[in-house]
Amino acid sequence: MTTVSESALEAQIEDLEDKTPWLQRAKTMARKQPVGVAGLAVVILMIFAAIFAPWLTPYHPEYNDFANMLTPPGGDYLLGTDQFGRDILTRILYGARTALFVGFAAATVGSVLGLVLGVASAYFGGMFDLIFQRIMDVFMAFPLIILALAVVATLGTGTQNVIIAITIPFVPQCARVVRSNALAIREIPYVDAARALGFGHARIILRHMVPNVMAPFLILFTAFVGQAILLEASLSYLGMGVQEPTPAWGLMLQGGAEEYAESAPWVAIWPGVAISLAVFGFNLFGDAVRDTLDPRLRSR
């Protein structure tokens, strides 16, 4: 008897659930958050470029056509070639791989570490919290680029070290925000209840507190991806980031871009457009995520 009524109930619940087709739902979303959807479109475009780069262009990113150095856009080379005769469009498409890899890797590691440390700091409180916060203060007192540069100088250049260098400044930023949110959650009775039930620290932190700080976490995460792409570009531009011949947008602006700014402006223009567009997309998307998740910011 009970099983019948339960299944009937389930069917009813299913009926109540939103059955609008996904296209319809996407349209509603697009109407509510047009800017966010535009940002998402840019992000998807970038991921598409990164995955299908070999099929989108006939050239290899490291192929030098010495007969056609600094060719203006048009003809065989849609966006022109650089001072080494490499196709700029190809390098931008492949550069999306580097940017996305660095962006997502740094943002993921940085924000997850920040999340765990921030929640733990709020949960344990007391001496641990105090000391931890002072350590975070130290990291936060450094300008992002200075800290990243110092880390790269220590570890050496290259994609992997750039990711580490970008991750380190992210951890305290995320931990700080997450901690302040987690402090409020700690006071809610269900955490006491979990403790009274005899659950371990790890379980309370991971199962009861972490899910409740997901909103600020996700907001930070999307912001970090954009920031990481920008930071990687800056480091590479300074020659302290990703190294040649890896195609990376910041690297494309190093050296040639300024030298040929007047005679071959396309060398300087397109990689910058790519960086700006990518970060722009992630930021727009991040803003939409924030507006959706943070009810205080929803317009009335």
Place this chain on the structure above:
Amino acid sequence: MSKYILKRVLLMIPTLIGAGILVFFLMRLIPGDVCELRFAGTGLYVDQEQIDICRKDLGIDRPMFVQFADFMFGFFTFDFGKSMWTGKPILEEIGLRFELSLQVAIMATFVATVIAIPLGAISAIKQDTWLDYAVRAFSIAGIAIPSFWLGIMIILGLLIVTQEMTGIPWMPPIEYKPIWEDPVHNISQLIWPAVATGYRYSAVATRMTRSALLEVLREDYIRTARAKGLVEKIVINRHALKNSMLPVVTIIGIEFAFLMGGLVVTEQVFNLNGLGKLFVESVTNHDYAMTQSLVMLVVLIFVITNFVIDLAYAWLDPRIRYS
């Protein structure tokens, strides 16, 4: 209040010491040191003895702890010592660049403020209209566009525009002259980096102005002000904007502090000889003493700026003062 100030001052000390520890050990982790680099640079065979003498001269052969204590003691007594690379007093080397970086930071902050407050206010007042979207897109673009690329584009734009208008391409001067010596030369050199970074930094402040103003506009006293028939302009200027400026001022202050050391990339584009460039040089040269002093200076500026902001907060908002 005095107890609060004392507490805040005491809290600065662990941050400074922590920053000292961080930079000290980070620098020591970099493979090779200034002596190896100096002799390796000559390309000739170098006696190990010579390197040892050099290390002894610079005092980097002493135990780590002694070096660290020496560095910290020097910092708290304002004795920074000499650059390990050039041998010149560090204060002198920094002094030369400090002026330039400070001026760019002030100008950039000014640019940022002039852009941010009016745009943020318009965006909040016209919430969810095309004007609001335009302002938000403009400010997000500010965060998205790398300031070094914007710098390259500004230079490129200047070259093209001056070429079109006068026939002779014009570029900002490369040599730095203090503002009191040649103001026109000085401004025409530094205004461009200030615009490139100022636009970027205006973005965060614009968004802060918008959200702070939006919050204030929903307060009861704004409704009261409107209900008693005040002109909207007065409601905005006298009641709303004033009360929403606190977080905006904080953001601008923190950004100013970061600008002092964070101009590394922009300085590279515009070929400015500022603190950022000095930092990159000293890191590549393994100049421990210089890097440490620079980092401590930047952190000190940051900590002091934060302290001043906190004081201003406490002074403006009695709820903080008495908590």
